[in-house]
Amino acid sequence: MATRSQTAAVLLAGALALAACGSGGSKTPAAGGAAGKTLVIDTSFDLKTGDPGRTYEPTGLIIGKAAYETLLTFDGADVTKPVPALAESYELSQDGKTLTLKLKQGAVFADGSPVTADDVVFSLTRVRDMKGTPSFLLDGVEVAKDGDSTIKLTSKAANPALPFILPNPALGIINSKVAQQHGATTDAKDKAEQYLNSASLGSGPYAIESFNVSSQVVLKANPKYYGTKPAYDKVVIRNVEAATQKLNVQRGDSQVALNLSGDQVTGMPNTLQVKKTASANVIFLLANQDSAISKTTTNAKFVEAVRKGVDYAGLLELAGEGSTQAPGVIPSQLLGALPADQAAKRDVEGAKAALAASGLSNPSVKLEYPSELTVNGLSFQPLAERIQANLKEVGITVELAPAPVATALDNYRNGKEEMGLWYWGPDYPDPSDYLAFLPGKTVGLRAGWKPGAAKEIEAAGDKAAVTIGDDARKTVYRDVQTKLNAGGPFVPLIQPSQNIVTAATVTGLEYHPVWTVDVADLGVK
Amino acid sequence: MKTTGTRARHPLARFLIRRILIALLLAWGITLVTFVLTNMVPGDPVAANLGQRALGDPAIVAQWKAEHGLDKPLPEQYLLHLQGILQGDLGTSQQSHRPVGDDLAAFVPATLELAGAAILISLVLGVAFGVVAALRRDRLPDHLLRVLSLIGISVPTFWLALLAFYVFFYRLQLTPGSGRIDPGMTAPGPITGLHTLDAALTGQWDVFASAVGHLITPALVLALYTIGLLTRFTRSAVLEVLGQDYVRAARAKGLPGRTVLFRYVLRSALVPIITVAGLAFGSLLSGTVLVEAIFAWPGVGQYAYKSATSLDLPAVMGVGLVVGVVYLIINLIVDVLYGIIDPRVRLQ
Numbered sequence: 001m002a003t004r005s006q007t008a009a010v011l012l013a014g015a016l017a018l019a020a021c022g023s024g025g026s027k028t029p030a031a032g033g034a035a036g037k038t039l040v041i042d043t044s045f046d047l048k049t050g051d052p053g054r055t056y057e058p059t060g061l062i063i064g065k066a067a068y069e070t071l072l073t074f075d076g077a078d079v080t081k082p083v084p085a086l087a088e089s090y091e092l093s094q095d096g097k098t099l100t101l102k103l104k105q106g107a108v109f110a111d112g113s114p115v116t117a118d119d120v121v122f123s124l125t126r127v128r129d130m131k132g133t134p135s136f137l138l139d140g141v142e143v144a145k146d147g148d149s150t151i152k153l154t155s156k157a158a159n160p161a162l163p164f165i166l167p168n169p170a171l172g173i174i175n176s177k178v179a180q181q182h183g184a185t186t187d188a189k190d191k192a193e194q195y196l197n198s199a200s201l202g203s204g205p206y207a208i209e210s211f212n213v214s215s216q217v218v219l220k221a222n223p224k225y226y227g228t229k230p231a232y233d234k235v236v237i238r239n240v241e242a243a244t245q246k247l248n249v250q251r252g253d254s255q256v257a258l259n260l261s262g263d264q265v266t267g268m269p270n271t272l273q274v275k276k277t278a279s280a281n282v283i284f285l286l287a288n289q290d291s292a293i294s295k296t297t298t299n300a301k302f303v304e305a306v307r308k309g310v311d312y313a314g315l316l317e318l319a320g321e322g323s324t325q326a327p328g329v330i331p332s333q334l335l336g337a338l339p340a341d342q343a344a345k346r347d348v349e350g351a352k353a354a355l356a357a358s359g360l361s362n363p364s365v366k367l368e369y370p371s372e373l374t375v376n377g378l379s380f381q382p383l384a385e386r387i388q389a390n391l392k393e394v395g396i397t398v399e400l401a402p403a404p405v406a407t408a409l410d411n412y413r414n415g416k417e418e419m420g421l422w423y424w425g426p427d428y429p430d431p432s433d434y435l436a437f438l439p440g441k442t443v444g445l446r447a448g449w450k451p452g453a454a455k456e457i458e459a460a461g462d463k464a465a466v467t468i469g470d471d472a473r474k475t476v477y478r479d480v481q482t483k484l485n486a487g488g489p490f491v492p493l494i495q496p497s498q499n500i501v502t503a504a505t506v507t508g509l510e511y512h513p514v515w516t517v518d519v520a521d522l523g524v525k
Numbered sequence: 526m527k528t529t530g531t532r533a534r535h536p537l538a539r540f541l542i543r544r545i546l547i548a549l550l551l552a553w554g555i556t557l558v559t560f561v562l563t564n565m566v567p568g569d570p571v572a573a574n575l576g577q578r579a580l581g582d583p584a585i586v587a588q589w590k591a592e593h594g595l596d597k598p599l600p601e602q603y604l605l606h607l608q609g610i611l612q613g614d615l616g617t618s619q620q621s622h623r624p625v626g627d628d629l630a631a632f633v634p635a636t637l638e639l640a641g642a643a644i645l646i647s648l649v650l651g652v653a654f655g656v657v658a659a660l661r662r663d664r665l666p667d668h669l670l671r672v673l674s675l676i677g678i679s680v681p682t683f684w685l686a687l688l689a690f691y692v693f694f695y696r697l698q699l700t701p702g703s704g705r706i707d708p709g710m711t712a713p714g715p716i717t718g719l720h721t722l723d724a725a726l727t728g729q730w731d732v733f734a735s736a737v738g739h740l741i742t743p744a745l746v747l748a749l750y751t752i753g754l755l756t757r758f759t760r761s762a763v764l765e766v767l768g769q770d771y772v773r774a775a776r777a778k779g780l781p782g783r784t785v786l787f788r789y790v791l792r793s794a795l796v797p798i799i800t801v802a803g804l805a806f807g808s809l810l811s812g813t814v815l816v817e818a819i820f821a822w823p824g825v826g827q828y829a830y831k832s833a834t835s836l837d838l839p840a841v842m843g844v845g846l847v848v849g850v851v852y853l854i855i856n857l858i859v860d861v862l863y864g865i866i867d868p869r870v871r872l873q
Binding site (some may be wrong): 049239251372410 | 570620818831
């Protein structure tokens with residue numbers, strides 16, 4: 001008996017030792033070393049597809065940006081000026097209706113075949129007409145080639161946002177011949193998605209080696225890439241919870257952690273680099289303007305009391321270092337953002353006065369928000385609790401009504417929330433995306449704000465939509481937001497910090513509002 | 526009388542057929558329950574799956590609903606779902622846009638590898654600890670094992686997983702990090718889908734060592750609850766048998782202690798142990814959701830969580846069906862083992 005026990009003990013010890021020696025000591029996968037040059041990025045996956053034409057989730061955009069090239073792009077984190085990518089130059093007509101792009105010569109796909117004007121026309125038409133999630137980006141835009149190296153994009157109305165839309169990785173150019181052999185079409189019958197989940201038909205610096213929407217995506221350097229070769233031969237993007245991301249990057253098991261909260265990056269060792277940048281996500285409150293939903297939130301003085309009653313500094317403290325207050329709905333990185341000094345300030349006495357002027361006595365409202373959703377690692381729950389406490393000081397009772405995001409979205413989308421706590425991230429980094437907050441538009445309707453409800457603001461919005469020229473656009477969009485802050489149902493709160501932690505060996509990291517990180521820009525120290 | 530005689534000649538076969546028929550009925554029940562429950566959940570799968578802008582375009586919403594069969598009445602959706610299952614088609618996932626069957630084929634092996642290792646560890650350690658505790662009743666080993674089993678049963682799995690990851694991976698640097706193998710390695714060719722086995726079969730010993738290393742901590746964490754449970758049940762079952770007359774008689778006849786333990790005591794104690802092991806397997810499967818999330822283990826648990834939070838109904842129903850069927854199979858095996866161990870069960 002004793003001999004058998006000893007044998008079992010030896011076997012167990014052997015198995016543990018094998019585990020410890022075999023992998024416990026597994027070293028960093030050559031972040032800075034020459035061997036293999038593998039980069040491991042940990043992120044909480046929000047990924048549905050590898051088909052650029054259907055991509056609209058943050059993780060998908062990281063992959064799309066690496067594997068596919070667009071006509072235009074942005075230089076680093078600067079989203080105020082589109083720069084050439086597959087197009088070497090572009091020009092917007094005086095009336096803003098026609099965008100003419102001249103294609104760069106020498107660009108090739110991963111199989112070595114040249115990128116042609118036909119590929120561009122097919123790719124963009126496919127995105128627009130197969131009615132996937134990003135189809136709206138090209139709504140009403142006609143795509144045509146003019147010769148072999150010129151593309152004309154024509155809109156019925158002035159579309160000054162188009163150069164800012166084109167860098168979206170969803171508008172990546174695919175090899176149309178190969179795609180069509182695998183079921184790609186320019187209508188709703190398109191069947192190429194499965195193929196595009198396992199193959200790269202782009203001309204980007206990386207190609208997809210393996211793709212799994214729930215666990216891991218592996219990118220390998222595209223040997224046919226005609227531009228500057230990326231620093232890493234292989235990039236492994238793993239689906240990892242934030243708490244585990246922190247330990248992995250500290251231990252050296254990964255080199256980049258994308259989803260850490262302000263609390264989690266506090267006290268990081270000096271051997272790691274921490275980048276804290278205000279994200280382009282704006283968290284805001286909405287007060288429903290539909291009297292069938294609420295008699296309280298439709299009162300303009302009530303909204304004023306809320307705006308003056310919120311402790312913005314307290315919310316920033318919750319969100320952590322790197323976060324900023326949002327002066328308007330347009331985030332600080334974009335053209336037309338309001339300057340920081342125009343941000344609302346807490347004024348408890350002013351809020352009480354506004355509440356008294358509203359005629360409402362001890363009002364009580366229900367605040368709905370997605371309970372388990374986090375934005376840049378920040379949960380909505382503590383924000384809602386802080387707002388509840390702030391407004392209680394003013395005399396407003398807030399009943400918290402958290403719900404799972406899929407459930408909460410239903411009420412939000414249908415404009416049934418009395419008050420809501422949500423966020424808006426840019427679909428494309430252009431202020432025109434924020435016209436959605438006006439009466440009768442996507443977000444406006446969610447706040448029960450019907451067309452014609454605020455004619456002055458709507459007129460300002462209509463003017464902004466067709467204004468051409470950066471300076472003029474900046475002025476009109478600021479005007480829209482000033483009016484929106486004064487008489488609209490929204491209270492912009494904060495832009496939480498996007499915290500990215502990298503190993504000391506990783507260089508060139510910039511947070512980007514659209515694709516978070518351009519892996520091809522990352523270098524080795 | 527003749528029929529009765531034939532039946533009596535094949536009691537095990539008759540027993541098996543009856544159990545399989547009941548299992549099939551239960552499997553149908555699972556499809557109905559998962560369908561009804563997933564459709565009762567408040568929330569709109571369209572809102573959960575489409576971007577905010579796309580939601581504003583009725584053409585995109587209509588196309589998405591048509592693509593996923595959500596434009597049909599619920600009873601028709603259920604019948605189509607059932608028809609699909611009979612033809613081996615579990616539908617298409619709304620999140621991955623792939624057949625649910627293909628998704629499950631990719632994720633189930635990872636969970637089977639994890640759960641299989643955990644149940645193996647549980648059975649070996651749980652039964653061994655239970656026997657030791659019973660044989661050393663009210664002495665130091667018994668007290669220590671009682672504390673261990675209490676910890677195993679009462680400590681939440683997610684907390685234990687976080688603690689184990691922090692201590693063994695981060696602090697002591699004994700175990701590897703997330704996933705099934707080191708990120709720099711390429712997974713072995715999918716022969717069985719179990720990385721440990723596939724790596725061994727293809728002779729990739731560095732991958733094998735990495736796979737074993739990645740497996741051991743999550744498997745131990747997952748096993749701890751079952752070890753605690755099995756230790757307690759084995760202890761009480763063995764103690765009960767130890768007091769039986771036939772055990773005393775065997776000892777009185779001068780049989781060696783090992784023979785008495787294995788032939789007389791353990792065999793009789795096996796029935797309650799198997800019952801508990803079968804039940805424990807169910808809780809072990811549910812435990813994988815949290816353990817897989819913390820160890821970034823790409824298994825069914827992670828797939829189920831992602832499907833549930835994005836209201837991916839075909840995937841949720843597919844996972845429910847597969848987990849339910851696995852549970853039924855385990856129960857069927859337990860029932861058959863009863864019949865083998867105790868012939869009286871077959872005749873009931």
